[in-house]
Amino acid sequence: MRMSRYFLPILKETPADAQIVSHRLMLRSGMIRQASAGIYSWLPLGYRVLQRIERIVHEEQIRVGHNPMLMPTLQSADLWRESGRYDDYGEEMLRITDRHGRDMLYGPTNEELITDIVRSSVQSYRDLPLTLYHVQWKFRDEVRPRFGVMRGREFLMKDGYNFDVDRESAIHAYNRHMVSYLRTYERMGLKAIPMRAETGPIGGDHSHEFLVLAETGESAVFFDSRILDLSLGGRDVDTDSSEDCAAVFEAWTAPYARTDETHDPAKFEAAVPEDRRMNSRAIEVGQIFYFGTKYSEPMDARVVNEDGDRVFVHMGSHGIGVSRLAGAIIEASHDERGIVWPESVAPFHLGIVNLKQGDGDTDSASERIFARAGAAGLDALYDDRNERAGPKFATMDLIGLPWRITVGPRCLRAGMVELTCRRTGETDELEPDAAIERVRLSCHGP
Amino acid sequence: MRMSRYFLPILKETPADAQIVSHRLMLRSGMIRQASAGIYSWLPLGYRVLQRIERIVHEEQIRVGHNPMLMPTLQSADLWRESGRYDDYGEEMLRITDRHGRDMLYGPTNEELITDIVRSSVQSYRDLPLTLYHVQWKFRDEVRPRFGVMRGREFLMKDGYNFDVDRESAIHAYNRHMVSYLRTYERMGLKAIPMRAETGPIGGDHSHEFLVLAETGESAVFFDSRILDLSLGGRDVDTDSSEDCAAVFEAWTAPYARTDETHDPAKFEAAVPEDRRMNSRAIEVGQIFYFGTKYSEPMDARVVNEDGDRVFVHMGSHGIGVSRLAGAIIEASHDERGIVWPESVAPFHLGIVNLKQGDGDTDSASERIFARAGAAGLDALYDDRNERAGPKFATMDLIGLPWRITVGPRCLRAGMVELTCRRTGETDELEPDAAIERVRLSCHGP
Numbered sequence: 001m002r003m004s005r006y007f008l009p010i011l012k013e014t015p016a017d018a019q020i021v022s023h024r025l026m027l028r029s030g031m032i033r034q035a036s037a038g039i040y041s042w043l044p045l046g047y048r049v050l051q052r053i054e055r056i057v058h059e060e061q062i063r064v065g066h067n068p069m070l071m072p073t074l075q076s077a078d079l080w081r082e083s084g085r086y087d088d089y090g091e092e093m094l095r096i097t098d099r100h101g102r103d104m105l106y107g108p109t110n111e112e113l114i115t116d117i118v119r120s121s122v123q124s125y126r127d128l129p130l131t132l133y134h135v136q137w138k139f140r141d142e143v144r145p146r147f148g149v150m151r152g153r154e155f156l157m158k159d160g161y162n163f164d165v166d167r168e169s170a171i172h173a174y175n176r177h178m179v180s181y182l183r184t185y186e187r188m189g190l191k192a193i194p195m196r197a198e199t200g201p202i203g204g205d206h207s208h209e210f211l212v213l214a215e216t217g218e219s220a221v222f223f224d225s226r227i228l229d230l231s232l233g234g235r236d237v238d239t240d241s242s243e244d245c246a247a248v249f250e251a252w253t254a255p256y257a258r259t260d261e262t263h264d265p266a267k268f269e270a271a272v273p274e275d276r277r278m279n280s281r282a283i284e285v286g287q288i289f290y291f292g293t294k295y296s297e298p299m300d301a302r303v304v305n306e307d308g309d310r311v312f313v314h315m316g317s318h319g320i321g322v323s324r325l326a327g328a329i330i331e332a333s334h335d336e337r338g339i340v341w342p343e344s345v346a347p348f349h350l351g352i353v354n355l356k357q358g359d360g361d362t363d364s365a366s367e368r369i370f371a372r373a374g375a376a377g378l379d380a381l382y383d384d385r386n387e388r389a390g391p392k393f394a395t396m397d398l399i400g401l402p403w404r405i406t407v408g409p410r411c412l413r414a415g416m417v418e419l420t421c422r423r424t425g426e427t428d429e430l431e432p433d434a435a436i437e438r439v440r441l442s443c444h445g446p
Numbered sequence: 447m448r449m450s451r452y453f454l455p456i457l458k459e460t461p462a463d464a465q466i467v468s469h470r471l472m473l474r475s476g477m478i479r480q481a482s483a484g485i486y487s488w489l490p491l492g493y494r495v496l497q498r499i500e501r502i503v504h505e506e507q508i509r510v511g512h513n514p515m516l517m518p519t520l521q522s523a524d525l526w527r528e529s530g531r532y533d534d535y536g537e538e539m540l541r542i543t544d545r546h547g548r549d550m551l552y553g554p555t556n557e558e559l560i561t562d563i564v565r566s567s568v569q570s571y572r573d574l575p576l577t578l579y580h581v582q583w584k585f586r587d588e589v590r591p592r593f594g595v596m597r598g599r600e601f602l603m604k605d606g607y608n609f610d611v612d613r614e615s616a617i618h619a620y621n622r623h624m625v626s627y628l629r630t631y632e633r634m635g636l637k638a639i640p641m642r643a644e645t646g647p648i649g650g651d652h653s654h655e656f657l658v659l660a661e662t663g664e665s666a667v668f669f670d671s672r673i674l675d676l677s678l679g680g681r682d683v684d685t686d687s688s689e690d691c692a693a694v695f696e697a698w699t700a701p702y703a704r705t706d707e708t709h710d711p712a713k714f715e716a717a718v719p720e721d722r723r724m725n726s727r728a729i730e731v732g733q734i735f736y737f738g739t740k741y742s743e744p745m746d747a748r749v750v751n752e753d754g755d756r757v758f759v760h761m762g763s764h765g766i767g768v769s770r771l772a773g774a775i776i777e778a779s780h781d782e783r784g785i786v787w788p789e790s791v792a793p794f795h796l797g798i799v800n801l802k803q804g805d806g807d808t809d810s811a812s813e814r815i816f817a818r819a820g821a822a823g824l825d826a827l828y829d830d831r832n833e834r835a836g837p838k839f840a841t842m843d844l845i846g847l848p849w850r851i852t853v854g855p856r857c858l859r860a861g862m863v864e865l866t867c868r869r870t871g872e873t874d875e876l877e878p879d880a881a882i883e884r885v886r887l888s889c890h891g892p
Contacts, residue, residue: 035518035522036520036521040518041563043515044515044578047516047580050516067452067453069490069493070487072485072486072487072600073519075481076485098587099540102482106520117479117487122455137583154520
């Protein structure tokens with residue numbers, strides 16, 4: 001993409017009402033713009049990040065055999081009356097009346113709708129296990145939306161629902177979701193810690209939240225530092241195997257890790273030696289639930305089991321905050337100059353800065369690098385504006401692209417360009433093709 | 447994808463309330479399920495089609511230099527009061543009140559919101575021309591929703607907005623949109639005819655609809671049969687050139703083509719020889735508008751032009767009915783057995799039918815074909831259920847995959863499988879690798 005044709009409305013001043021760093025940086029870098037309270041437009045740069053996060057979420061869901069689909073944003077109130085949640089949900093639910101006077105709502109979650117789909121299509125244990133998920137916009141009418149996309153009202157969420165014939169199978173689905181979530185966050189460069197959680201309006205007795213450490217997080221967390229050493233890395237977990245998934249669950253839940261909601265100070269002191277007792281702030285980026293027959297009983301969702309009995313299906317639901325992750329990743333990865341994107345979710349892999357726009361040599365070298373980067377499968381943002389070096393560098397630093405190639409007349413006379421790593425600040429002089437190859441290797445691997 | 451792990455709830459009976467063929471076939475093939483009046487869930491098979499249509503739309507927008515972004519579904523009523531449309535829009539607009547009593551609405555279109563974004567970020571003609579677009583869910587509270595996704599209430603639309611310094615530049619944007627839309631529809635296997643249109647609540651004096659001929663279409667259309675011969679094909683149109691785009695506009699709008707809304711019988715008879723006068727039914731799949739300063743004046747969206755004057759920007763808006771296209775393509779391409787997907791939007795390129803599930807030879811041959819298809823970049827749906835041949839074939843025909851490979855014991859003894867083309871019904875016996883290669887060539891080219 002050429003910057004001269006891109007819509008990148010950088011703000012020179014820090015917006016006064018943005019209290020946390022991710023909100024400030026997303027506004028300043030032209031990623032988002034507030035449309036109304038707690039509701040944002042994703043400008044082209046932000047939309048790229050959102051798409052890359054969403055793609056990783058999809059890939060990791062599909063990898064473990066979950067079925068993608070898409071439910072609508074608006075739902076009929078009738079289904080929520082069946083489950084009993086229509087009255088329970090409170091003012092966070094946005095209630096709507098259509099032109100015919102029918103009660104509707106903007107879905108804050110989808111247990112009822114998905115249960116309705118499955119109960120009418122699935123009659124036998126042979127059609128289970130089944131996990132369906134979607135990535136769709138939700139609405140929760142927060143009384144005081146703030147922190148940008150971190151606590152907005154309209155937000156993008158992945159929510160998935162497992163249907164199983166019994167508790168044992170549903171617990172495997174729960175553990176499988178934990179594995180896939182851990183891998184999802186790792187791919188985004190995040191260290192997300194599963195912590196035992198309250199279940200709130202979703203219900204059930206078995207739930208974990210995933211928390212990313214950040215000074216500005218809304219939750220206080222208490223944990224054994226050993227959990228920071230855990231990583232799936234390239235480990236090959238057979239997610240069809242309940243033993244393999246249970247082993248990951250055991251390993252990640254053995255060390256003490258709780259939010260203030262479930263924290264037990266006596267237990268913490270008894271279980272964790274003092275030098276490993278950590279407390280911090282953290283951001284919730286996902287949650288998984290097992291709630292058994294909480295919805296299948298009132299909604300009469302049953303299957304015939306192997307013995308010929310019609311039994312209520314066992315269910316769980318599992319959510320990842322897709323739009324919130326854009327903010328959470330920035331909270332976890334920025335410096336005083338701006339965002340520092342992990343390569344996996346960066347809006348562009350690479351920025352190209354032409355130090356002397358209009359000069360025949362730097363122009364043609366920059367154009368060539370831009371074309372070669374595209375041919376190497378890299379998304380490059382080429383700053384082809386007639387602008388001084390200082391503002392060009394400041395923009396690249398602010399928007400946080402992992403790599404920058406600087407094309408200047410002096411260096412170019414020796415056939416070289418500068419390659420700068422955003423995270424480390426290290427700069428090397430290289431031939432243009434070698435610079436592209438190094439970026440390609442770093443972003444796509446050998 | 448293995449059918450045994452896929453959620454594909456085929457209906458045995460034709461739903462009584464579905465009046466048109468696309469609605470019936472989408473329900474029967476397990477593509478969609480009604481959530482409430484005019485609101486649908488897209489089940490896994492339907493979601494795949496929706497994604498493929500959306501991807502083609504994105505690719506053709508990006509190819510001509512338009513900037514993808516994403517605006518929210520809910521908007522504040524305040525912006526619509528600025529433009530004067532809040533009171534004008536009528537009962538089709540879904541009006542919502544949030545917990546603080548603020549007036550909001552579910553966006554039926556986005557002229558106001560995008561104008562607000564641009565007026566606050568763009569000050570100079572140097573930042574123009576600019577076209578921003580998004581693919582997002584919309585809501586229009588139709589008094590009588592029907593025809594499935596063809597006239598639903600919640601629907602997915604691509605809507606784009608061009609901002610130009612003067613009328614001439616905006617007319618180029620209009621023509622460029624026509625080129626990109628023609629190419630978009632051609633890639634989906636559709637013959638879409640641009641027809642002069644009324645502008646309705648969007649406004650302006652310059653608009654074309656794109657119509658696909660289908661017996662069940664909601665519009666009566668009258669046209670010169672010569673227009674059916676026009677095709678962009680592989681033509682290389684330079685969409686940065688106003689001459690090139692204008693030439694396409696001229697060629698496609700020279701032959702008479704009107705809907706009943708703009709039809710002029712006297713002109714039709716005068717302009718078109720009797721043997722070329724066609725009338726038919728058709729489905730609207732898109733519309734483009736130029737409306738000048740209709741929104742920029744009341745909303746005070748201005749830029750400084752080359753002469754230093756602050757002038758109102760010239761705008762147009764341009765829509766493609768993404769979810770509606772799934773229905774329109776089926777209306778244009780089906781037979782008595784089911785859907786006949788064009789390869790470009792098919793949910794899977796290929797179905798694999800194992801005629802004797804459980805037999806060592808057919809199982810291992812089918813598995814190998816499934817793996818090889820994946821390695822060749824083909825999406826295959828492998829029917830690995832323990833089911834008779836008849837129902838397996840009927841399912842493949844109903845869901846309309848372009849190609850089917852049948853693996854049976856008799857053929858396999860000679861080292862062969864059957865390759866069947868859904869559109870023509872032709873079947874050939876081939877070695878497995880040759881069958882995959884033929885499908886790959888047909889779907890992806892050499």
